[in-house]
Amino acid sequence: MIRIAVVGLGKIARDQHLPAIAASADFTLAATVSPDGAGLADTGMADVPHFASLDALLAQGPAVDAVALCTPPQVRRELALKALARGLHVLLEKPPAATLGEVAALQDAAAQGRASLFAAWHSRFAAGVEPARAWLAGRTITSVAITWREDVRVWHPGQAWIWQPGGLGVFDPGINALSIATLILPRPLFLTRAVLDFPANRAAPIAADLAFADAAGTPVSMDLDWRQTGPQTWDIVVQTDAGTLVLHQGGAVLKVPGCTQTREDREYAGIYARFAELVASRSSEVDAAPLRLVADAFLCGTHRTCAAFED
Numbered sequence: 001m002i003r004i005a006v007v008g009l010g011k012i013a014r015d016q017h018l019p020a021i022a023a024s025a026d027f028t029l030a031a032t033v034s035p036d037g038a039g040l041a042d043t044g045m046a047d048v049p050h051f052a053s054l055d056a057l058l059a060q061g062p063a064v065d066a067v068a069l070c071t072p073p074q075v076r077r078e079l080a081l082k083a084l085a086r087g088l089h090v091l092l093e094k095p096p097a098a099t100l101g102e103v104a105a106l107q108d109a110a111a112q113g114r115a116s117l118f119a120a121w122h123s124r125f126a127a128g129v130e131p132a133r134a135w136l137a138g139r140t141i142t143s144v145a146i147t148w149r150e151d152v153r154v155w156h157p158g159q160a161w162i163w164q165p166g167g168l169g170v171f172d173p174g175i176n177a178l179s180i181a182t183l184i185l186p187r188p189l190f191l192t193r194a195v196l197d198f199p200a201n202r203a204a205p206i207a208a209d210l211a212f213a214d215a216a217g218t219p220v221s222m223d224l225d226w227r228q229t230g231p232q233t234w235d236i237v238v239q240t241d242a243g244t245l246v247l248h249q250g251g252a253v254l255k256v257p258g259c260t261q262t263r264e265d266r267e268y269a270g271i272y273a274r275f276a277e278l279v280a281s282r283s284s285e286v287d288a289a290p291l292r293l294v295a296d297a298f299l300c301g302t303h304r305t306c307a308a309f310e311d
Helices: 013-024 055-059 073-085 100-112 128-135 170-183 266-281 289-300
Strands: 002-007 027-033 066-070 089-092 117-119 139-148 189-199 207-214 219-225 233-240 243-248 253-256 259-262 302-306
Touching: 002 013, 002 128, 013 027, 013 266, 027 055, 055 073, 066 073, 073 089, 073 100, 089 100, 089 266, 100 117, 100 289, 117 266, 128 170, 128 233, 128 243, 128 253, 139 170, 170 219, 170 233, 170 289, 189 289, 207 289
Parallel strands: 002 027, 002 066, 066 089, 089 117, 139 219, 189 302
Antiparallel strands: 139 233, 189 207, 207 219, 233 243, 243 253, 253 259
8 A cells, every 4th residue: 555645635635635545445545734724633534644744744754655745836846846855756736836847847856766756637537538539549630629617616716826826827727628638639739829818806817718739730729717607618629530529527528429428537536546557667657738838828828907806
């Protein structure tokens, strides 16, 4: 069993990481780390040791083999470097860091040691994603349309960090779509246009309209918005010479001509199964392509100011 500590006890850690670890045959939860609260006392898991900082955990124990960093991305580099320096395997929630430079530094640090570094793009483990990649292989793609609209008040209530520099704003969910697109499409994407809408009182965008193209000129459109109420929209539609492929509900539902597949959500179970494989082989897996496309949008996109937004 791999003894793992979860660093950061926000919504994603409680909703996804802790249940996935509890259900895993490869991992056991050895400790939690968060500057706020009393660990997992409110969940009936008060026996799990809790620490206010990673430094405290490393100094006082218990022994751990790995850490899952579920903190805001702005502080991940320092935490990951400390863990890697101690020979601990590191799982990074998405996005893996606040900047591409930080990702490169973490890759270098992992390469110098024997610990595994895993940038865990959870949407890539949605049930329909790998079958979609296989179905598209060898087919001619003529266009792609990505629509990722959700209600920020539902998914990120009161999370001020997400509106700050490095928090990505609407690209926090949007990068999930890009993680799928960069996996299932056969050629790399390049940004051709971007318009980012920033609320007057925020430092990160609430909506974005983007266009990409691959080396063959295949157009890819992307519509992101954090102001959608009611049913949420997480769709990727791919037009091909063999018909239309649709990934619906973030990749949980796959529709291709003559077939619709709907399977149980296994994203985080898939993440931890893959992390266990990487730990066993002492290898790393860090794909920065989704974050690179987001960085391009911030760098080359038009920034517009829209109405102020309050949680």
